[in-house]
Amino acid sequence: MKNLTDLFLLFFKIGLFTFGGGYAMLPLLQDELVKKRRFLEDEELLDLYSVGQCTPGIIAVNVATFIGYKRCGIKGAVAATAGMVMPSLLIITLLAAVLEKYMHNRYVSYAFAGIRICVAALIADIVYGLWKKSVTGYGAAAIFAGALLLLGIFNLSAVWIVILAAMFALGLKELKRQ
Amino acid sequence: MIYLLLFYEFFKVGLFAIGGGLVTVPFLFDLSEEYGWFTAKELADMIAVSESTPGPLGINMATFSGFKTAGILGGIVATAGLVTPSVIVIVLVAKLMAKYKCNTRVQAVMSGIRPAVMALILFAGLQIGKLAIVNMLTAVVFAVLLASIHFWKKSPIFYIMLSAVVGIVLKL
Numbered sequence: 001m002k003n004l005t006d007l008f009l010l011f012f013k014i015g016l017f018t019f020g021g022g023y024a025m026l027p028l029l030q031d032e033l034v035k036k037r038r039f040l041e042d043e044e045l046l047d048l049y050s051v052g053q054c055t056p057g058i059i060a061v062n063v064a065t066f067i068g069y070k071r072c073g074i075k076g077a078v079a080a081t082a083g084m085v086m087p088s089l090l091i092i093t094l095l096a097a098v099l100e101k102y103m104h105n106r107y108v109s110y111a112f113a114g115i116r117i118c119v120a121a122l123i124a125d126i127v128y129g130l131w132k133k134s135v136t137g138y139g140a141a142a143i144f145a146g147a148l149l150l151l152g153i154f155n156l157s158a159v160w161i162v163i164l165a166a167m168f169a170l171g172l173k174e175l176k177r178q
Numbered sequence: 179m180i181y182l183l184l185f186y187e188f189f190k191v192g193l194f195a196i197g198g199g200l201v202t203v204p205f206l207f208d209l210s211e212e213y214g215w216f217t218a219k220e221l222a223d224m225i226a227v228s229e230s231t232p233g234p235l236g237i238n239m240a241t242f243s244g245f246k247t248a249g250i251l252g253g254i255v256a257t258a259g260l261v262t263p264s265v266i267v268i269v270l271v272a273k274l275m276a277k278y279k280c281n282t283r284v285q286a287v288m289s290g291i292r293p294a295v296m297a298l299i300l301f302a303g304l305q306i307g308k309l310a311i312v313n314m315l316t317a318v319v320f321a322v323l324l325a326s327i328h329f330w331k332k333s334p335i336f337y338i339m340l341s342a343v344v345g346i347v348l349k350l
């Protein structure tokens with residue numbers, strides 16, 4: 001039981017100090033899991049990230065589940081994941097309740113108009129940064145263009161875009177093999 | 179029953195959103211269109227709040243949109259829905275880890291999904307851009323922000339705070 005509590009607290013702490021996406025968590029994980037606790041080696045952590053990246057779900061949760069499972073089986077996976085999401089649940093719920101009250105205030109709405117521009121700019125920069133890593137050849141470029149087209153013209157849902165892209169890539173691979 | 183629907187919809191998001199937390203955004207746009215649980219504008223605000231508060235972006239977004247839709251319990255249910263596929267899939271993968279990592283089919287699928295996810299994120303960004311950039315002034319603010327984000331790499335929280343101040347000063 002002590003191990004489970006430890007896992008919960010460890011990931012609670014990591015969730016509390018992570019801002020932004022799952023990548024922001026990497027240095028924290030390295031510090032806690034590799035340096036302080038020696039649960040893992042550096043390479044193992046990176047492997048874990050690559051698996052977390054290519055399995056369904058957001059990376060942060062995948063990594064927490066994986067480490068929890070490795071330490072204490074399914075119970076560990078649940079404890080680690082619960083720890084990871086707990087700070088979000090507490091803080092966001094509180095904040096959302098407060099914001100609801102002040103959203104109609106003139107200055108709050110000015111601030112959020114500014115912030116929305118910032119969010120658009122942040123996303124633009126992320127797309128630019130990830131472009132080289134994900135659009136790596138003609139096949140990938142075709143998928144990118146096709147997905148954009150399907151989104152813009154047919155308003156296809158994100159779920160279908162992911163399914164179609166996966167099928168297209170598999171088909172392409174089979175074609176190459178033959 | 180709103181809670182069941184929330185759980186089901188966020189389970190789907192968790193299952194199909196592959197990668198970092200921002201990947202959940204296009205799926206949430208779909209939800210706002212289909213159910214009208216929150217508007218696109220509210221979604222953009224949620225991203226900003228989620229980026230600048232503790233916790234991984236994807237989880238914050240789920241809690242926030244669940245709360246918007248159905249209060250405190252809604253936030254809990256949506257978050258539980260989001261993480262359930264991860265827990266199931268990762269436990270399975272952990273058992274088969276060695277086989278899974280080297281499977282070239284899995285790699286092919288992943289290399290196909292990545293560019294599609296880029297298109298999804300770009301499209302979500304465009305939708306937020308349309309809401310945010312409404313005249314010359316906002317366009318200029320966008321250009322300046324983008325340039326400083328790109329060349330002067332500070333944390334997103336810094337830019338979110340900065341743009342809040344800019345919004346108040348310029349009365350956007």
